[in-house]
Amino acid sequence: MHNKTIVELSADLHAKKYSSEELTRTFLARIDKFNPQLNALVTLTGEQALTSARHADAQLARGTAGPLTGIPLIQKDIFCTLGVKTTCGSKMLDNFIAPYDATTVIKLKDAGTVMLGKANMDEFAMGSSNETSFYGPVRNPWDLNAVPGGSSGGSAAVVAARLAPAATGTDTGGSIRQPAALCGITGIKPTYGRVSRYGMIAFASSLDQAGPMARSAEDCAILLGAMAGFDALDSTSVDTPVPDYRANLNNPLQGLKIGLPREYFGKGLDAQVGKVIDDAIKQYRALGAEIVDITLPNTMLSVPTYYVVAPAECSSNLSRFDGVRFGYRCTDPKDLADLYKRSRGEGFGAEVKRRIMIGTYALSAGYYDAYYLKAQQLRRLISEDFTQAFKQVDVIMGPTSPTVAFNLGEKLADPVTMYLSDIYTIAVNLAGLPGMSIPAGFVGQRPVGLQIIGNYFDEARLLNTAHKYQQVTDWHQRAPEGFK
């Protein structure tokens, strides 16, 4: 059963082929067996999962079950879960048991899903390789020497390794799409404001957005339907109706205008990855889509812009981790300044500290105009690029990442190279657009992701575009050797 999609599992559960409890036990057993190799989970909630599963089985028996009732999944450890440790991949929160559930957690619970545990991640979602986690790196199921991507690396690895049919992720600069690409799964970052951020530990508030990671576009459609919607607790969530994302999955792609930004196919793109993307585009042409060359002239500004905006916001968002009320506190502080300095100095890892420093600098008196304000101006330019592009095309496509998964340790010592691995995903967050990554092939044994970017609140079209491709290809069905 572990190779089945949510759609298939749900059909089986409704047909009483097996119970949610059996399904849950199957996945818990796989986690037991495989997690030691992958280090994809930081907390297991087996007992709680079995209780939820039995509850789901009762619903299935009563006939009040929905498409997600009894489906196991894993929450990224960035979402607060009532009574369960919520670490955000940091020593700072190693002892933190959240006193409330994030809105997304409540929504997925209400939909009947069964939480198996919490996924490892880059510390405070800052990283592209899942190597900045306090709990150690996650390994890529396709190649244990490779990184799974980040920051939702644990989420991507569990789905790829069939330790759960789905997981939640969050995406600030590519943190759903890039690990989805590197692990050969499907993930969608919705439009900013589509999914509530309440209870999701903030990295960069104006960029953060939660979304589902699963093995097919159809599964993502079901999950997104449960996660999306206005939340009165999040002022930035948008009050527009949530469409039925499954309704239009099978719309024909005849006449769909796909824009290929020339900036996404230039220098820096691995040639073999480029070849895989070209093949995927050919497939779309065969499906009746029209390919249009477009330009996003400010693409090169997106990495520097992002690395001002995101650290600036994070420097403020992470101020609450001060050793006073919760989280890590240094031993025997001699005064208040010592308490702050050592609690934060010892509680945060190197990458987090680097970004807090950059952000603090960018917001400082005398530098604010040159950095933060300038970055906000550039952000508008970058958004404007997309606005112009969407006057010509329906969706934009390109590689999710310039390379396939790199080796563990390969880029850790060189932050700038690491930052550049997000070059194709970051602009989407700066503009607040929806974007997704779907499996499109391999370079060697490492997967390649195709990125599809849509206009605001056009998730249904993205999912339709992805689903039609998945109807004629089987890249998304491939399982890594050793996890079949």
Added chain:
Amino acid sequence: MAQQQIEILNKMEWEVVIGLEIHAQLATKSKIFSGAATAYGAAPNTQACVVDLGMPGVLPVLNAEAVRMAVKFGLATGCKIAPRSVFARKNYFYPDLPKGYQISQYELPIVAQGTLEIQLDDGAGNTIGKTIGITRAHLEEDAGKSLHEDFHDLTGVDLNRAGTPLLEIVSEPDLRSAKEAVAYMKKIHSLVRYLEICDGNMQEGSFRCDANVSMRPKGQGKFGTRAEIKNINSFRFVERAINYEIERQTDLLERGGTVIQETRLYDANKDETRSMRSKEEAMDYRYFPDPDLLPVILDDAFIEATRKTLPELPDEKRERFVHQFGLTPYDASVLTASRELADFFEVTEKASGGTAKLAANWVMGDLSGALNKANLDITASPVTAHRLGGMIQRISDNTISGKIAKEVFEAMWNGEGDADTVIEKKGLKQVTDTGAIEAAINAVVANNPKQLEQYHGGQEKLFGFFVGQAMKATQGKANPALLNELLKKKLGG
């Protein structure tokens, strides 16, 4: 510095320049960004929800009532209401600041550019008006409270107050004396209570201010370097802190020194201000727009609807009291200082049958005196406005004299019923029976032949003696005018 120069400085006339930043706690039921209650005096940390505690993942949601209250203030002071205002984060670390930043407004406040007129005494007993500019008023959240006592070398943190809505009202540097500053602060205090947007309770910290004080040679346009005195929570302390600061800075300047830009604290026990931190040590708050909150967009319809909810404001009421009741501007100004006092007066005036001047005198005189002595607020007066008015009516219809009224008032204060009951029970009704008064006069005249002789001998001031004696004989109840008239007749005047 040469002695000569110092002498010149000594002869120089200095002028103080003051601007106030007033923090008024808005009287909303819940906090500005969370649903937790704002009531004062709860057990520590029982009124702080996950949002107030700054738990990971929580987000602020703006309280619409706080916005409405800020707009009311803006409209009442003729300010511009910003069609778009923005919340910003003020970043600094302190244990009672849970998020490590305070949500405030920085570049784009909700309210700006208004004025307030204050009434000042010109020293010759005349009331003169002065217009004080209001630079801006912005919304922000309060921090929690650090408790340094009872924790043996440790600090306790109470976050009940964290997230309480504040309106920070910033004046232009238009104030030129401690008295003006107090008059301005009192006027704002009165206004926010008229508007019912702040309870004005200074002991509980609902209304407090920071004062920016600088000195310059009189006639000079440029401002001197200012010191900011933080967190003053009474009108008396504002006056004393500013006066102390004027003296300190003047003294410094006259000796050829320079004032440094710094933050100072007023110590009420020692009646002095002390340096807290200088500009060099000033924090860089790294303000930036809060990405968790959308800009506040206010349209004309909302602003006009809010305008309709404004009550009659102190200045309007004062003008009305002058015209409707024929009161002096001074009396009108005293009676409208608070909405409760003005309401009390109006009920008294009506119940008295329209004797406004007498009603004003009683409210401002005997009643206020008694309340002050008993340390009671007008709303807790043992004598209701209605009863006071009823008593005043008995004065004007000659049932009792003004003198006897004091006795009636005291009895009413002590809970002996309304004026008519007291008058009846104590037999205080004025004697207007000509025969009875004449009888008393005759007796007094007959019993004091010596004084009568002296009176006729030209000592006319003895007339008062006879009045007093006759009044005494009637236990003070004789109608004074009638008694005078009859006595004059008797003495052949």
